[in-house]
Amino acid sequence: MKTNNLGYPRIGSNRELKKASELYWAGEISAEELVEVGKEIRRQNWQLQSLAGVDLIPSNDFSFYDQVLDLTLTLGAIPERYNEFANTNSSLDLYFAMARGAQKNGQDVVAMEMTKWFDTNYHYIVPEFTKNQKFALFSEKIINEFKEANDLGIATKPVLIGPISYLLLGKEKEEGFDRIDLIDKLLPVYFEIFEKLQAQNVEYIQLDEPFLALNLTDKERKTFTEVYNEINIRFPRIKIILANYFDCFGENLETVLALPVHTLHLDLVRCPAQLDDILESGQLAPSVSLSLGVVDGRNIWKNDFKHSLALIQKATAALGENRILVAPSCSLIHSPCDLDLETNEATLTPEIKQWLAFAKQKINEIVLLKQFASNEVATKTSADFEENTVANENRKTSKLIHNNEVKNRVAGVTSADDQRKNVFAVRRKTQAEVLNLPLFPTTTIGSFPQTAEVRSWRAKLKKGELTTQEYNDLIKKETEATIRFQEETGIDVLVHGEFERNDMVEYFGEQLAGFTFTKNGWVQSYGSRCVKPPVIYGDVSRPNPMTVKWSEYAQSLTNKWVKGMLTGPVTILQWSFVRNDQPRSVTCTQIALAIRDEVVDLEKAGIKIIQIDEPAIREGLPLRKEEWANYLDWAVKAFRISASGVKDDTQIHTHMCYSEFNDIIQNIADMDADVITIECSRSQMELLDAFANFKYPNEIGPGVYDIHSPRVPSSQEMVRLLEKASAVVPVDQLWVNPDCGLKTRHWEETKKALVEMVAAAQQMRLML
Ligand code: GLN
Ligand code: ZN
Numbered sequence: 001m002k003t004n005n006l007g008y009p010r011i012g013s014n015r016e017l018k019k020a021s022e023l024y025w026a027g028e029i030s031a032e033e034l035v036e037v038g039k040e041i042r043r044q045n046w047q048l049q050s051l052a053g054v055d056l057i058p059s060n061d062f063s064f065y066d067q068v069l070d071l072t073l074t075l076g077a078i079p080e081r082y083n084e085f086a087n088t089n090s091s092l093d094l095y096f097a098m099a100r101g102a103q104k105n106g107q108d109v110v111a112m113e114m115t116k117w118f119d120t121n122y123h124y125i126v127p128e129f130t131k132n133q134k135f136a137l138f139s140e141k142i143i144n145e146f147k148e149a150n151d152l153g154i155a156t157k158p159v160l161i162g163p164i165s166y167l168l169l170g171k172e173k174e175e176g177f178d179r180i181d182l183i184d185k186l187l188p189v190y191f192e193i194f195e196k197l198q199a200q201n202v203e204y205i206q207l208d209e210p211f212l213a214l215n216l217t218d219k220e221r222k223t224f225t226e227v228y229n230e231i232n233i234r235f236p237r238i239k240i241i242l243a244n245y246f247d248c249f250g251e252n253l254e255t256v257l258a259l260p261v262h263t264l265h266l267d268l269v270r271c272p273a274q275l276d277d278i279l280e281s282g283q284l285a286p287s288v289s290l291s292l293g294v295v296d297g298r299n300i301w302k303n304d305f306k307h308s309l310a311l312i313q314k315a316t317a318a319l320g321e322n323r324i325l326v327a328p329s330c331s332l333i334h335s336p337c338d339l340d341l342e343t344n345e346a347t348l349t350p351e352i353k354q355w356l357a358f359a360k361q362k363i364n365e366i367v368l369l370k371q372f373a374s375n376e377v378a379t380k381t382s383a384d385f386e387e388n389t390v391a392n393e394n395r396k397t398s399k400l401i402h403n404n405e406v407k408n409r410v411a412g413v414t415s416a417d418d419q420r421k422n423v424f425a426v427r428r429k430t431q432a433e434v435l436n437l438p439l440f441p442t443t444t445i446g447s448f449p450q451t452a453e454v455r456s457w458r459a460k461l462k463k464g465e466l467t468t469q470e471y472n473d474l475i476k477k478e479t480e481a482t483i484r485f486q487e488e489t490g491i492d493v494l495v496h497g498e499f500e501r502n503d504m505v506e507y508f509g510e511q512l513a514g515f516t517f518t519k520n521g522w523v524q525s526y527g528s529r530c531v532k533p534p535v536i537y538g539d540v541s542r543p544n545p546m547t548v549k550w551s552e553y554a555q556s557l558t559n560k561w562v563k564g565m566l567t568g569p570v571t572i573l574q575w576s577f578v579r580n581d582q583p584r585s586v587t588c589t590q591i592a593l594a595i596r597d598e599v600v601d602l603e604k605a606g607i608k609i610i611q612i613d614e615p616a617i618r619e620g621l622p623l624r625k626e627e628w629a630n631y632l633d634w635a636v637k638a639f640r641i642s643a644s645g646v647k648d649d650t651q652i653h654t655h656m657c658y659s660e661f662n663d664i665i666q667n668i669a670d671m672d673a674d675v676i677t678i679e680c681s682r683s684q685m686e687l688l689d690a691f692a693n694f695k696y697p698n699e700i701g702p703g704v705y706d707i708h709s710p711r712v713p714s715s716q717e718m719v720r721l722l723e724k725a726s727a728v729v730p731v732d733q734l735w736v737n738p739d740c741g742l743k744t745r746h747w748e749e750t751k752k753a754l755v756e757m758v759a760a761a762q763q764m765r766l767m768l
Pocket of ligand 1: 445740
């Protein structure tokens, strides 16, 4: 039996890579210095795993930005617009130009597109393919890193994305071809890499093919068969580990079981049933080993050794120890680095801390599991096993987790709780009378610029350099100035600006029971950007109002309506580490009830318009289509529960960004928000078509300008977009707003852009 790690976090336990990359981009350190930081992180990661006793230690899991971009560079699939950078001798500058865009010799080169890695919050750089796409070995990173580890005396297992998933991850940049057909041009470069690795005496190569967890076409499945047969014919001596993760093989299982690979890696956290399916199928060739992904690479909970050992023993009984590898469910890049660095007992209490494991601890878990399963160490006498059992027992019964009041409330939810009093058509009339808004009402999505100054107040409050009173006064001043600005600009529905919030999930998590926070639990989101998701460990409730004071204050300053601003239950769930001892749907319902309490309290405080943001509803979609209906059912219900405690004349808004709505438009309509605002401007209102074709019945605010750029659009541009929108959506259903919140913008461009936006709405009214 062996242990097999799929990938280790490369950001460094103290985000060394983030800090060094940003210094390099700012011109403050040299390329050599940055390269040195990367090398040191690799050395530490390899040595940590080697000392822990991991058998198959990954290499090429390091990346300065993203592993898909690394592969694009390796395969020489460099889009033409970077030619100028490709010809210089700094491959690092070429690499970062592709990742982030660059300006050189007065020319602006835009970055490659970035998108989410399956259902994670990690973003990868999307490969771009043309009809006559060529591939040629361009970077030898994978070979160099293998040698680098060898020099340290560590024989590693190079990891790379398999050829089919690589093609499927990309995008066709012109019409008239299917990217999967590029496989014949692509494979020779993979073979060249394998040859070079073989010359270095490589034993194992891990090929990640996460698309095997998705619904594939027959043609794609056939390509899998052909490609892996060919690899086997050419490189019979290399032990290929085919890694799938994040879901089951589903209808691809039969194809997979016929592939001539050395080892199949299974994600038994996401799909535990898979092990039985494979063992009972009788179709696993006697030469194939199984890598059992029993330690959750996507979450922060300590493994349950008893549970994992039962799975491993079942597999061992069927296949024999020699054909078993013990592994995390997926690469550990989705886990924070090291729990030992969490020393702040005030936020992460010792009781909760004993339930957790980060990447470094997960490495120890796979090693221990192997020792137990192969009887190298007896569980009976092992202190580690005892500690694991005690921690898991404690977690099951802890008072910190279980709140009967919350459980009873969830059990008592009825279908009346997710229904507004009346249907939209009725509510709409009442709201129109009370709110008295013009056609094309203008509003914003919630946040106004979070300047360095505003953030410095929060830092000072934390350090004790400002009292709560002083901090609140500063935030109030900023809020008042923002209200005045909106009044002067002539915006119809105002917001308070969200200056008191560090982050749209963290702010709520800090005030909800059942949440805790880490000090250093960073996970890479994209490039140098890391996120520190809150940890939902227990039943969620809302001890006290969270936003009422701020909304009430803002409303007291003006005769215009001020919109209350909340984050929705699905988004709070999606952007946190979630408990694994109950279904996500139950946790989501608990959050929904907490948000509902807040909505009702806002209404009581006189707030007539309340926005419940759900930007993450689409990214929560399961990978396999057959699981969509179930998810959408509970996710939409959770939103409705949060929104349905109010009277007809209270107007509920929701907001969603970066979403393709076509395939879920019915579900979005089922959310039944009175008004929805969506990101639209970069697609020139194309995203609105889904709503128009569906004849979306409620009101809708398609974003009229892109807030991701400092550029100030003219009112003319926005009028053109609004005309486009008016052509497909009845004008009395339309709102006018930016694409998203303004917190990352500066005041200067924000002010100018909003003046233009109000002018655009006025012109639209005149044209009627
Ligand atoms: N209300 C939030 C804001 O304006 C919404 C952010 C989001 O959709 N991501 O910042
Ligand atoms: Zn948004």
